[in-house]
Structures are given as structure tokens and as C-alpha cells.
Amino acid sequence: MAGVMLKDIRKAYGQVQVLHGIDLDVAEGEFVVFVGPSGCGKSTLLRMIAGLESITAGEMSIDGQVVNDIPPSKRGIAMVFQSYALYPHMTVYDNMAFGLRIAHESKTEVDRRVRAAADILQLTPYLDRLPKALSGGQRQRVAIGRAICRDPKVFLFDEPLSNLDAALRVATRIEIAKLKEQMPETTMIYVTHDQVEAMTLADRIVVLSAGRVEQVGRPLELYEHPANLFVARFIGSPAMNIIPATILESGETTRISLSGGRSLPVPIRTETAKAGEAVNLGVRPEDLLVATGDDYLFEGTVSIVEALGEVTLLYVDGLPGTEPVVVKLPGIVDIRKGNIVRLAAPAAKLHLFDAAGQAFSKKR
Ligand SMILES: Nc1ncnc2c1ncn2[C@@H]1O[C@H](COP(=O)(O)OP(=O)(O)OP(=O)(O)O)[C@@H](O)[C@H]1O
Numbered sequence: 001m002a003g004v005m006l007k008d009i010r011k012a013y014g015q016v017q018v019l020h021g022i023d024l025d026v027a028e029g030e031f032v033v034f035v036g037p038s039g040c041g042k043s044t045l046l047r048m049i050a051g052l053e054s055i056t057a058g059e060m061s062i063d064g065q066v067v068n069d070i071p072p073s074k075r076g077i078a079m080v081f082q083s084y085a086l087y088p089h090m091t092v093y094d095n096m097a098f099g100l101r102i103a104h105e106s107k108t109e110v111d112r113r114v115r116a117a118a119d120i121l122q123l124t125p126y127l128d129r130l131p132k133a134l135s136g137g138q139r140q141r142v143a144i145g146r147a148i149c150r151d152p153k154v155f156l157f158d159e160p161l162s163n164l165d166a167a168l169r170v171a172t173r174i175e176i177a178k179l180k181e182q183m184p185e186t187t188m189i190y191v192t193h194d195q196v197e198a199m200t201l202a203d204r205i206v207v208l209s210a211g212r213v214e215q216v217g218r219p220l221e222l223y224e225h226p227a228n229l230f231v232a233r234f235i236g237s238p239a240m241n242i243i244p245a246t247i248l249e250s251g252e253t254t255r256i257s258l259s260g261g262r263s264l265p266v267p268i269r270t271e272t273a274k275a276g277e278a279v280n281l282g283v284r285p286e287d288l289l290v291a292t293g294d295d296y297l298f299e300g301t302v303s304i305v306e307a308l309g310e311v312t313l314l315y316v317d318g319l320p321g322t323e324p325v326v327v328k329l330p331g332i333v334d335i336r337k338g339n340i341v342r343l344a345a346p347a348a349k350l351h352l353f354d355a356a357g358q359a360f361s362k363k364r
């Protein structure tokens with residue numbers, strides 16, 4: 001089983017602790033994406049799996065074998081970097097064949113593997129070109145091809161699309177999704193700060209913050225059931241609105257009052273909380289709608305309208321002491337700056353977090 005197992009993995013550079021005990025079990029053939037803000041330690045963790053960084057403490061196994069002291073070349077992994085790292089003086093063919101030649105594979109085997117990888121990535125017409133005669137997207141495909149040739153058990157990607165422009169990013173992301181389907185047994189671990197890549201490619205996403213795992217789950221599970229405020233704000237764009245509130249009645253369902261004074265029922269269990277406790281109500285911009293009747297969360301004044309065609313974003317002021325509430329409405333709407341709007345949301349779409357930022361679990 002070419003899974004990857006991390007047990008209480010820690011990393012320190014001198015006195016500086018960067019990873020504080022990561023536990024993770026990646027199954028064979030699984031596509032796992034590490035996301036998190038800049039500096040949270042996602043690249044460091046990936047480089048530790050690759051063997052490019054030492055492990056300060058904890059145990060790491062690949063394919064059932066403890067690899068803490070095994071060099072990168074013996075781990076059965078291949079890594080694709082943001083910078084492509086191609087040899088500029090070698091043709092596409094020679095770049096892809098390089099690792100196999102070093103490993104003393106026969107000429108026929110090298111040729112078979114290079115051509116098979118080129119075929120998967122539609123690089124066959126470019127095999128005789130030098131990297132400088134390729135686009136950024138094609139260069140990244142060569143880097144991926146070079147990794148495929150090595151027939152790795154585990155494929156590691158470190159922000160492979162971040163040097164590409166928007167259109168190429170989309171095209172190459174789709175290539176990677178296809179690659180995953182063509183290599184169902186290969187375990188893939190992918191680092192990105194791009195949410196769309198994480199949501200579309202991952203079987204499971206690992207959200208990291210300051211060297212700790214905040215939550216691990218399927219993309220839509222994280223979107224629908226964030227475990228805490230950090231994940232709630234991190235997954236989804238624009239970010240979830242967080243509105244301070246107070247519990248009026250706790251129990252199997254809950255009644256809260258918002259900072260503006262309105263009270264409302266929320267179908268979330270809060271038996272562990274008491275009346276009077278401070279909480280935060282979470283509601284995603286796309287779950288808010290403009291209410292026509294009296295059944296609404298709050299009333300406010302539109303301070304900014306961003307008409308993007310496909311959607312319209314409204315920034316609504318009205319809750320004392322909070323950021324403007326962001327509303328994402330489909331299409332083009334006839335609402336202008338200065339208008340007063342009442343905002344509502346389906347009760348099932350509301351989230352509730354305790355004062356420490358942990359979610360009260362929603363009924364599923
Ligand atoms: N060689 C090093 N010596 C000391 N500190 C380091 C070293 N390499 C990384 N760090 C620190 O470790 C932390 C994690 O870095 P890392 O590159 O893993 O973050 P990241 O989540 O990948 O960020 P980014 O998205 O910006 O690439 C950062 O605070 C960084 O400054």
C-alpha cells in the first residue's frame with residue numbers, strides 16, 4: 001500500500017518550531033491537497049515527505065516503510081516544483097529521460113516510458129524542442145512528464161501552477177485532474193494556496209495554520225461543515241461573514257440575538273452553551289438573499305456594489321461593530337449604493353461558533 005503516514009511530525013529550524021505535530025494518513029491512490037496561508041508550513045511538510053528536509057521528530061512511512069532516514073531517491077516519490085526545474089540545454093525528450101538514464105534503465109525502456117508520458121501529456125510533437133521554445137504551460141507539462149516517467153508511488157506537487165497565467169492555470173489544472181484519473185493507484189500530495197485547485201482536485205483537503213492541522217476533509221465537507229472559524233473563513237470566496245451574537249436560549253435548537261438587536265432561531269444544537277454566552281453567527285455571501293417580508297436577519301445600507309456580470313457583490317453596513325456584510329447575488333441586480341436592504345438566509349445554511357471559535361456541530 002503506497003500510502004503516506006505521518007505520526008506526530010514536527011519540524012524546527014533551530015529554536016523556531018515550524019510544524020507542531022502533524023498526524024495524517026493518506027491512502028494509496030488518494031489525492032490530498034495541503035492549503036493554508038503563507039508561512040503555515042505546507043511546503044516544509046511536503047519537502048519533508050520528499051526527503052528534502054529532515055524530520056525533527058515523529059515518524060513518517062511511505063508504502064508501509066519508515067522513511068525518516070531514507071534518502072529522497074529511495075522513497076519512490078517524484079516531485080514537481082513551481083519553477084519546473086528543467087535542464088535548459090536538453091531537449092524535452094532528454095529532460096524526461098534523464099532520471100531513467102541515471103537509474104541505468106535500458107534504452108528501450110527509457111524510450112517506452114518517455115513516449116508513454118509524452119502521450120499522456122500531449123507532448124509528443126515537442127520531444128525534440130528545447131525548453132526555451134515552449135510555453136510556460138508546456139514546460140510544466142514536461143516537468144510533470146519527467147516525474148511520470150519515474151513511475152513513482154507517490155507524486156508530490158509544490159504549487160505547480162503558480163507561475164502560469166490565469167488561462168494556462170485552468171488548462172493545466174484540468175490536465176492534472178485527467179492525470180489523476182489515468183494514474184488511479186498513484187498517491188498524490190499537492191500544495192497550493194489556490195482554493196479552486198484545492199476544491200477541484202482534492203479527494204481530501206488538509207487545512208493548515210501556523211504549523212497545525214485545522215481540519216481534514218472532503219472539499220464540500222469543509223465548505224458545508226467547517227470545524228472552526230479559521231476553516232470557515234479560509235474556505236470559500238468571498239469569505240464567510242462572521243457576525244457577533246449572544247445566545248438567548250441554548251438547547252437542541254438555539255435562539256440568538258445579533259449585535260444589532262434582532263433575535264432569531266438557529267437550527268443548531270448548543271446544549272454545551274449557556275444563555276448570555278457570546279457566539280459568532282456565520283453566513284456565506286452566496287447564502288444571503290434580499291428579503292421582501294419581515295423574516296430577515298438584519299437591515300442595512302448598501303455601501304458598495306460590484307457588478308461582475310455573472311454575480312453581483314453587495315457590501316452592506318448596518319451591524320454595529322462589525323465589518324460590512326458581503327452578499328453574493330446571482331446575475332445582475334437592480335440595487336444601488338445607498339439602498340436599504342433586508343438580508344435573509346435559509347436557516348439550514350447558518351453556522352454557529354463558540355467564543356473559542358469552534359463550530360457547534362450542525363445536524364447532517
Ligand atoms: N530554512 C529555514 N530556516 C528557518 N525558517 C524557515 C526555513 N524554511 C522555512 N522556514 C519558516 O518555516 C515556516 C513555514 O514555511 P513554508 O515555506 O513551509 O510555508 P508555506 O506554508 O509553504 O508558505 P508559502 O505559501 O508562502 O510558500 C515559515 O515561517 C518560514 O519562514
